[in-house]
Amino acid sequence: MSTPRESARFERLRRTRIGRVAFPKTETERERRRIAALAVPFFALALFGAFIPLVTMFRLSVAEEFLREVSGWTLSPYRQLFASIGAFVPVVGTEISASMTASGEAANPVYGRTIWNSLWFGAVTTVTSVVLGIACAHGLEKYDLPRKGLLVTLISFPISLPGIVAAFMMIVLFGRTGLVTTFLGVLSGVDPITLQLTGQPSGTALAILGLFFGYLYSMIPRATLLLRGTYAEVNTDAEEAARALGATPAQTFWHVTLPQIRPGIVGALILTFRTALAIFGTVLVLKSLSVVTFRFDQLIKVGYELNIAAALATLFFLFTLLFTFLSLRYTSAEVAG
Numbered sequence: 001m002s003t004p005r006e007s008a009r010f011e012r013l014r015r016t017r018i019g020r021v022a023f024p025k026t027e028t029e030r031e032r033r034r035i036a037a038l039a040v041p042f043f044a045l046a047l048f049g050a051f052i053p054l055v056t057m058f059r060l061s062v063a064e065e066f067l068r069e070v071s072g073w074t075l076s077p078y079r080q081l082f083a084s085i086g087a088f089v090p091v092v093g094t095e096i097s098a099s100m101t102a103s104g105e106a107a108n109p110v111y112g113r114t115i116w117n118s119l120w121f122g123a124v125t126t127v128t129s130v131v132l133g134i135a136c137a138h139g140l141e142k143y144d145l146p147r148k149g150l151l152v153t154l155i156s157f158p159i160s161l162p163g164i165v166a167a168f169m170m171i172v173l174f175g176r177t178g179l180v181t182t183f184l185g186v187l188s189g190v191d192p193i194t195l196q197l198t199g200q201p202s203g204t205a206l207a208i209l210g211l212f213f214g215y216l217y218s219m220i221p222r223a224t225l226l227l228r229g230t231y232a233e234v235n236t237d238a239e240e241a242a243r244a245l246g247a248t249p250a251q252t253f254w255h256v257t258l259p260q261i262r263p264g265i266v267g268a269l270i271l272t273f274r275t276a277l278a279i280f281g282t283v284l285v286l287k288s289l290s291v292v293t294f295r296f297d298q299l300i301k302v303g304y305e306l307n308i309a310a311a312l313a314t315l316f317f318l319f320t321l322l323f324t325f326l327s328l329r330y331t332s333a334e335v336a337g
Contacts, residue, residue: 054317057310057313057314057317058310058314060306060307060310061077061078061307061310061311061313061314062074062075062077062078062307062311063307076307077307077308077310077311078311078315080108080111080308081111081308081311081312081315083108084108084109084110084111084112084115085111085112085115110295111295111308111312114291114295115312117289117291118277118291118316121211121212121215121276121289121291122273122276122277122291123273124212125212125215125216125219125272125276126219126269126272126273126276127269128216129215129216129219129220129222129223129268129272130223130227130265130268130269130272132216132220132223132224133220133222133223133224133226133227133268133272134223134227134261134265136155136220136224136227137223137224137227137228137230137231138231138253138257140152140155140224140228141228141231141232141234142231155220155221155224155225156221156224156225157221158217158218158220158221159218159221159222159225161218163214163218163279163280163282163283164282166214166217166218166282167214167282169214169217170210170211170213170214170217170282171210173210173213174206174207174209174210174213175210180206181206184206207289208289211282211283211289214279214282215276215279215282218275218279218282219272219275219276222268222271222272222275223268223271223272226264226267226268226271227261227264227265227268229264230261230263230264230265230267231261231264233260234257234260234261235260238256238260239252239256239257242255242256266327266330269327270323270324270327270328273323274320274323274324277316277320295309295312
């Protein structure tokens with residue numbers, strides 16, 4: 001049994017903010033304790049899964065010494081990357097590259113080419129995935145298709161598959177003895193192995209085409225599922241009114257449906273573009289194009305240039321963060337308008 005002094009001490013503790021959460025009496029205080037209990041895992045995940053790795057990554061990117069211990073400060077990796085990026089940007093970029101070179105940082109064409117490949121290949125696969133995702137979502141939501149549940153399952157299935165599995169599927173199709181390569185060899189009269197040789201235009205085209213379909217295999221399901229949710233908010237009365245006034249299905253889609261699903265399209269573009277920048281397993285197996293994720297593996301394993309890899313990762317993190325922020329601002333403005 002507690003003494004009056006202990007009871008008074010406990011009451012003073014309970015009146016503090018932490019005490020009200022730990023020892024609630026009212027329903028409001030109990031609700032706050034439940035919220036706090038749910039927030040703890042998210043804060044722990046944010047701290048150990050995001051904040052600490054990001055700070056460590058940035059520290060490595062500006063470290064002079066990183067092999068035995070992380071020490072010193074330098075912006076040399078960033079200067080080298082900006083000099084390499086500048087070599088691919090007309091006029092202004094050339095001046096930046098020249099100024100960086102003059103300061104002692106040589107432009108490495110590999111890094112500039114890698115960033116350029118990541119951006120253009122990610123943009124092409126993103127637009128293609130979203131366009132096909134719109135077609136899939138439109139078909140699933142606007143037509144009474146047979147076995148719709150099975151179709152949704154088949155479309156969603158690639159999300160659960162690792163990128164390595166998708167890569168081997170592309171090898172079966174576009175490899176040296178792949179089905180597509182063999183078929184093209186029969187049509188052209190060229191041996192399929194010769195057709196797929198590295199360095200040959202046909203071999204490069206088939207390799208990039210395989211990577212392209214490997215990206216689409218992972219990205220189309222994500223775009224489709226997101227856009228299906230957007231279609232649920234479409235005003236069907238406006239579509240029926242347009243058709244009653246004589247509009248064709250294409251006109252109804254272009255003038256009535258498409259403006260309503262525009263926020264979902266922007267969201268799908270954000271999701272798929274970020275997915276394109278992050279795909280690793282497919283790129284690592286196929287090795288068809290030097291993109292950022294493939295270059296990370298090369299820098300860390302082959303050259304062990306951890307500071308360059310960290311600087312490249314930091315720049316892409318900031319780029320993705322800015323791209324997402326601006327896209328969401330645009331989406332919010334569209335919804336509000």
